[in-house]
Amino acid sequence: MTDHMTTDSVGQPVRIGTLVRVTDIHESIVAPLxxxxxxxxxxxxxxxxxxxxxxxxxxxxxxxxxHGGEDLADSHSLGLEPQQMLVVQNGA
Incomplete structure (x- = not known):
């Protein structure tokens, strides 16, 4: 896998392992749900x-x-653009 990098809303580097806070979710993502x-x-x-x-x-x-019980789990993934996140801690 290629190690791509991006930035957060204030220009801090974001890569795999970085902890980020979600600061915005576009209405277009949730509208059809x-x-x-x-x-x-x-x-x-x-x-x-x-x-x-x-x-x-x-x-x-x-x-x-x-997790909704022993055998019940559900997840959602979000692809965040730089303006939608803020670095909390850079990963290794």
């Missing part, structure tokens, strides 16, 4: 996640999991 999915994605706003991928277009990907 069902209400339960929309609520879950919007719950990511203001939370901190570890970047697991930076794609070739400069989006930093983060993921949140919900």
């Amino acid at each position: 069902s209400q339960p999915e929309r609520d879950r994605v919007l719950s990511m706003l203001g939370e901190t996640f570890k970047v697991y991928e930076v794609d070739e277009w400069g989006q930093a990907w983060v993921e949140k999991w919900w």
